[in-house]
Amino acid sequence: MNIREIPTPALTIDLGVMERNLGRMSERCREQRLGLRPHIKTHKTPEVARMQMDRGAMGLTVAKVGEAEVMAAAGFDDLLLAYPVWGADNLRRLGAVARQRRMLLSLDNASTAHELSRAMTAQGASIGVLVEFDAGLGRCGLEPGPDCVSLAKAINALPGLRFRGLMTYFGSIWGPEEDRRAEAERVAARVARALSAFDAARMPVEIVSGGSTPSAPLAGGIPGITEIRPGTYVYNDLNTYYQGVCKLEDCAARVLTTVVSTAVPGRAIIDAGSKTFSSDLLGSGPKSGYGYVVEAPDAKLIKLNEEHAYLDITGSAHPFRVGEVLTVIPNHVCTCVNMHDEVFLHRGGEAAGCWRVAARGKIR
């Protein structure tokens, strides 16, 4: 069966494209002597995590305890939970996973470390801790320098915890290649500052974890980084494409959608809205629109409601008709996947089953 015959709207994955994406990142990490610890937040699917491990990933990255639970239950070990988890129940669940699997957690403050230690000892568990520093995004993380060392020492004084190294997120490395290159130099200076504080304290730093998909081509040039955590590269999306990090044909995840109304002049309405794409805006390139229509790139996906997307077709020669199936590349594939209970697989158009998105919606 051709994949275009499945009920719409549906999120589809081209397996051949995905496998090529996985292979390229594995190869790049081998060449650059970087560990690859893919972030599963993009696919949220144990089947894909298995393919990443089979291609040489050293472990996985997850964002919430619920994601760790799904991946631990699927048999994976060496999980970095790259999030400063808070709350007695959340930490109790984390302790239960850490009893069974090697776990790392990142954090940036002593309160979280104390709560984590209490939860681990209550469960008879232990966990490795990475101190998060801010490489330039201004989200989480200490200023690189002596504060990181103080926190690392405080961590090592707490039962159930062991300082293993540093973590940061390269989210500020974004945009056209020249912007990414310039920011990678600033990030490298901040990484160096963090490491020199530990050098000065004669405190070894085993792991220095950084990364993201747009920074991956540059990560090998940031001295000290031992592993990277790209997520999006597995499927890619418009944000990746418009930064020049992938080609359109590398976008493995595409929404199949059907035109359901052409009654309003200049408009075609499709059966996929924010419940299918997510309402994430485009953060690169033209920074407007909600997706790329493969069959009619000159049609503009200008607005989303929950179940409707508005195509402005005034500039398109494509003869839109009700019942026609269109293919849309989403702006941001991570949030798009999170809307779907399952994804539908194909190889070059030939349907090949589906995967349950087992870690979808794990907000805790």
Place this chain on the structure above:
Amino acid sequence: MNIREIPTPALTIDLGVMERNLGRMSERCREQRLGLRPHIKTHKTPEVARMQMDRGAMGLTVAKVGEAEVMAAAGFDDLLLAYPVWGADNLRRLGAVARQRRMLLSLDNASTAHELSRAMTAQGASIGVLVEFDAGLGRCGLEPGPDCVSLAKAINALPGLRFRGLMTYFGSIWGPEEDRRAEAERVAARVARALSAFDAARMPVEIVSGGSTPSAPLAGGIPGITEIRPGTYVYNDLNTYYQGVCKLEDCAARVLTTVVSTAVPGRAIIDAGSKTFSSDLLGSGPKSGYGYVVEAPDAKLIKLNEEHAYLDITGSAHPFRVGEVLTVIPNHVCTCVNMHDEVFLHRGGEAAGCWRVAARGKIR
């Protein structure tokens, strides 16, 4: 247990506030002699639909076949599927529901009517059809006038279908009260034009369905409307509040979230991002920000990642600290609810169980 003690992030519903919202809308519809067919897309929860029916709703509105299936399985009858469903499998499932329940479907073109007729006859089912016209939003719907009559006649000529009336969406009635009043007059003119075409054709129109939450206070002044389909009123949100349609204390749905990092100066990071709120922008009032922080309204929720929200706290005197629980009113409650597998209930703060969001994520 106080609701603030549950694990975060979590979407909470204040039952007393919700019941007051339900009562007010029922009362308004009774006074204005309008049928109330609430759109379940806001709550997606059979328990709430039951409360709406118990307070005098005449039936329910759903957006996709999957929502109809959930509500039919929960025992509800008289369902309007306010969406021009396309696709053999989607229509087959619709036929299976229509065999068991009184169903209405809205559509705006003859192709959809033909496919619908084919599916209904294949299943030995029948369905009422509403012709959708455009009241001003420019999404779906024919121009009000003779085209609507032609489509109604075509529908009546098709086996398994019966023309029952007209449907439109009052989405263009939006914004401050003066804007909504002015637009309601334009909408009334378009409703009148649609009805006069049927008058001229001596074709009776049994149902004229319109509505939305922001238009509900004005719907009684639009002659010809027989029923309205508000959804958001059950919980309300910032979009409703900033239009002056509810007060802040009428917002029954609030996200409980915990501060997880204050490491970056001027920032507090909370454990709820776009996976918890959805990334819908604010469409009314200041049209910026991603939510209202009840404990610190002067803190600005300026940016979302999937698991992080960035609070700009430079203008706030509130002493943010890691581990602190904050309450956030979301921009758009329908898309927020759709992110959650369950909602947590309370009465004035005292925890009162949870509901599964049974119709969450039904994109087909």
